[in-house]
Amino acid sequence: MSHALFINDVASTETAERTFVEVAEVWVPEGDRLVWSSGNYGALEAFQSASEKQSFAKGEGLPGKAWSETRPVVLKGFDGSYFLRTDAARAAGLTSAVAVPIFAGAKLKAVLVVLCADDEVRTGAIEVWSEENGLLMLDDGYYGAAKQFEWVSKHTHFPRGQGLPGGVWAASAPMLMRDLGAGYRFIRAESAGQAGLTTGLGLPIAVPGGKTFVMTLLSARGTPIARRFELWKARGAGPDGAKDALLTDGICQRDGPLWDDEKEKTVDAWQGPIGQVLGSGIPLVKHDTAAPSAGYPAMVALPLYRDTAVSHVVAWYY
C-alpha cells in the first residue's frame, strides 16, 4: 500500500528560517513556587539562562498568573506588564507569550509557556477561546502578521460542535483539522486561506471549576508552528497506574499521514518522550539536535486531563 503524499497542508518547506514559536518552556510547582522544568530557546541563549534561574510565586509573572487565574493567559506586549523577564525578552526580540496551565482536577501540574517574536512576515495563530453565554468567544490570541484573520476571529463565535474550537469544546478531545483554508468552507475559512493557515490543532484545556477553554494552534506554510503533529489517546489506567497511549491521528511533512486504521500504534508509559509525558502527567519540551525526536530537533508534548487523569497527549515537532 502506498499513501499519496499530501504535504501541502503541512508546512511546505523545512527550510523556513524561523518557526512561528521562538520559545517553549515548562514550569512545574515546587513548594509554593513554579520552577523551570524544560524548554527550547533555539539560539536565544541569554533569554534561556535568564529563564532557567527564574521561579514564580502564585500570581507572579506570566506563569504565576496562569496558575492563580486558573486559565490560559495571552500576553501581547511585555513593557509595563506583569511579565518578569521583560528586559531579557526585549533583547531576544520576543514580544508576545501564551501561558497554559495544566491541571489534574484542582491540582496544578505545570504551566506551558510559548513565546513569539513579532514581525511582518510570520503568520500563524495561537488562540484561547472561552465559553460565554453558551458560545465560544475569542478570549485572546496571537496572530503574528495575520492581522485580517485576527480581526475576523475577534468577530466570530462558535456554537457547540461547530468549527475547530466548537468541535473540540463539544468533543472534550483534541482535534487536528486539515485544509483550513481550501476545504474548510465556512466560518473564517476565507481569511484563513488568505493568511495561508493550513493545519489546525485544537486542545481542550481543563481547569478547576468546569469552565471551558479551548486553545488552537493554527499553522501556516512558510512559518509553521510545527512540521509534525501527533494526537495520542491514553488508555487503561489500572490499579498501579500503568497505562499506554494509542496514536489516534497525526500528520507529518516527511512521513505523510501518521494514523493507521488497521495497525494500532501505541507507546507505554515512560517509553520515549510521549511515554514520559503519559507517565509523569507533566508537559515536556525537548530540544536535542543530536538525538532528534521523529527526525525533528525539537518537540513539545502536552498532557490533556479529563478530571484527574491524563486523557490525551498531543505533541508537535519542529
Added chain:
Amino acid sequence: MQKLVVIGAGMASGRVLETLFETDPSAYEVTLFNAEPRGNYNRIMLSPVLSGEKSFEEIVTHDDAWYAGNHVTCRFGEKVVSIDRERKIVTGKNGELAYDKLIIATGSSPFIVPVEGRDLPGVIAYRDLDDTNTMIEVSGDREARAIVIGGGLLGLEAAAGLRLRGMEVTVLHLSGHLMERQLDEAAGFLLRKDLEKRGIEVMTKASTQKILGTDKVEGVELADGTVLKADLVVMAVGIRPSVEIAKQAGLAVNRAIAVNAQMQTSDPDIYAVGECVEYNGTLFGLVAPLYEQAKVLAKSLLGENDAFVVKELSTKLKVTGCDLFSAGDFAEGEIREDVVLRDPALGIYKRLVIENDRLIGAVMYGDTSDSNWFFDLIRDKTPIAEMRDTLIFGPAYQGGSPLDPMAAVAALPDDAEICGCNGVCKVKITGAITAKGLTSLDEVRAHTKASSSCGTCTGLVEQLMSLTLGDAFDPNAVKPMCGCTALSHDDVRRLIKAKELKSIPEVQQELQWSTPNGCAKCRPALNYYLVADWPDEYADDYQSRFINERVHANIQKDGTYSVVPRMWGGVTSSKELRAIADVVDKFEIPTVKVTGGQRIDMLGIRKEDLPAVWADLGQAGFVSGQAYAKGLRTVKTCVGTDWCRFGTQDSTGLGIRIEKFMWGSWTPAKLKMAVSGCPRNCAEATCKDIGIICVDSGFDIHFAGAAGLDIKGTEILGHVDTDDEVLEHVVALAQMYREQGHYLERIYKWAKRIGLDEIRRQIMKDHAARRAYYERFVFSQKFAQIDPWSERVSGKDKHEFQPMAELEFAQAAE
C-alpha cells in the same frame, strides 16, 4: 500470463490485488474497472474527510503510481454493462475485454427510502467522495440546515461532520434509540446526549413521510405531521448489495452473490468479494470480514488452499470524542447475566453479557480503552469464571489479588474530598461518625452534608461508615428500590429533582444502575416519578407500564378484559345506560356488573375489540374510568341535599367537581375518594384514601383510610368551611402524596411514614405550601387530562390490540 479482470475498485478488491502482487506479481495481467472515476481509497475514512479531520489525499490507498508500478490497466469511470460467461468476455461502456478469471467487487448501493420527493436535488445518499464533496459544498452556505435520515454508524458520522462544517443538523431515526443494532438503550442514550452536546438535534421514533420541495429539497415531513426545514437531506438508512451484473450473467444470487468459502461464485472462473457477496446466508458491511475474504480470494487465484470463516465483529464510531464499542450478542436472556459499570461523572457505561462462563457480548460507552481485550475474550470464547469479579475493570485488574474497594477507601488520605458538592473531606465524615455516634446515612447527611446533594458519593460515604463503625453499620437499613440499585425510593426521588433527571436511561446512568435497562420493579416506578416530577417535559414510556395501564383495561383470568367508563360521582342517565346496553349487545359482552365504586363494569371483552368498544362509548360521551390506573379511580358520593332528608351539603355536586378536576392524574398507587353528605356516611368516606364528611358547619376532610388487605379508618386532616377550600386542600394533599409517595405505596402507608402532623402542618397550616402544591397539581393536569380511550381509538399504540399468540401476565392486577 493469465488475464484477470476486476469489476470494482473498492477496498475489498484493492486488498485482493495487494495480496496478489505481494505473493506473485507475475501471475496475472490485471484490468481494473471502476464506475467511479478514481481508484481505490479508504471509503470508511470518508467521515473524517467530511469533518475536515482528514484530507482526501490521506485516504487514497492506491494512487496512479501504485497502479502503474503493478502494471494494472485502469478503466476508471467506465461501468461494466454485461458479462458473457460462455465467451469469457466482459463488456464495458468502451468495449469488450476477455478474461481468464473474473472478480466481481461491485460493492453495494445505498438504500433510498421510497418516499415522495426522494429524487429532488439536495437529497443524497452517503456513499462516496462525490457525496462527501456535495455535503462539503452545501455546508459552505451560512445557516444551511441538514437532515440526516438514519441514526446508524454512517448517518451519525455524517451528522457530526456536517455539524463541524457549520450546519444545523437534525438526525431522524425510526427506532427508539440510536444505533439500535449495535447499542443497547443505555448506551444509545449516552450517544444521543453526546450528539446533542455537539448541537445536533436527534429525533427518535421519527418516520419520514415525504421530502418537501419543488426545484430542490426544502424540508422533510414526518408521519406525525411535523415539518422540518432542510437544505440538504442525507439518506443513511442502509445498503443493498449491487448484484445486477451478476444476476444478468446468470450467476447464483440470493440476497447477494452466493460464494463458497474460496469466494468462488457458481461459475468456477468468477469470484466475488466484498459487500456484494453472500456466504452461508450472511451479508457483510464492515471492513474486517472483507479483508479476510480478499486474502482468501487472492490465495484461491494462486491455487493455494484457504477458506473464509465468518467471525465475530465489533463496531466503533468515527466521531472524535464519541467513544463507543459494541461486539457480540447483548440481547437479554434468561440464562444470561449482565455486569454493568457506570460512571456518571465521566459519562461511562460498560456492560458485559455472560452466558455459561463465557463473555458473549459487550457494549461500552465513554471508555473503550479495553475493548480489544474484551473482543478477544468474546471471539476466543475464553472461560471467565476466575476473573468474573473484576472482569469489567479490564485487563489491568486481572492476575493480581482481587480488588478490595474497602482497602482503597481506607488508603485515602484524611483530606481526600469525598463529597464534591459540599466540599466534605474524609476526616470530617469519620470524625463526625465517631464524635457524634452516627450510625445511619441520614444522620451522616444531617451532620456533615456529605451525600446530601447529588448523592453520587453515597457509596463512598457508606464505605467510610462501614470502615469506621465495623459491624455496627448496617447498610441494609436503607432498603433499596430494587436489585438494580442501592438507592432507596426516597433517594431516587430526591436525586431525580436535584440532578434534573428527565428520562429513564438518564436516571439509570446518573444513578449508576447495575443493570442495563432496569427491571419490572424499577421501570414502572421511575416512569411514575418522572411523570410526576416533569409533567411537561417527560414523555410517558408506556413500555414501562404494566399491562392494564398499557391497554387501559383490566385483564381477567381468561385473558379477556373488563372495561369501566367513568361515571362522574356515581351519577348516570338513561342515555348513558342505553349506550352501555348497546355496547353490551353489539360486542356480546357476557357480564355487566355494578362496582363498589358506583359505576358499571363490562367484563369479558376481547382485546382486539377494545378500541371499537371505546369508540362506541366515546360517542356516548364516556371517558375511561381508569379502573386500572395507579391514579384517581372513583369519587363515590351519596345523594346529599338534593334528595336526602339528612344531607347537610351538596355531596354529589362536590364529588363530581372533585372527580372532574382530578381525573387523569397519576399517583403512586390507586387513589379512591368519597364524599358523604352527612356524618351517617353513606358513601363510606371514612375508609377511603381521601374522604369528605359534610357537616352543617362545612366539611371535615379525612385521609389515609384503607379497606382492602388492610382495614383502617381515616385520620382527620382538618375542617374547612367551603367547597372551594375542600378542593384546594384535597388537591394539595394529593399533590404532596404524588411528590413524596413511593411507587405502589398507598396513601395510608405514606402518611404513616411521613407523619400525620407533618402532613397537617403543610396542608392545613402552611398556606403558601398548600397553594404551591395545588398549583403544581393544576399545572400537571394540563398534560394528564387526555382520555386514553379516545387516543387509542385514533390509532395510538394500535399494535397493543392486535390478537397475540401469547398472553401477558397481569402483573399489577388489582
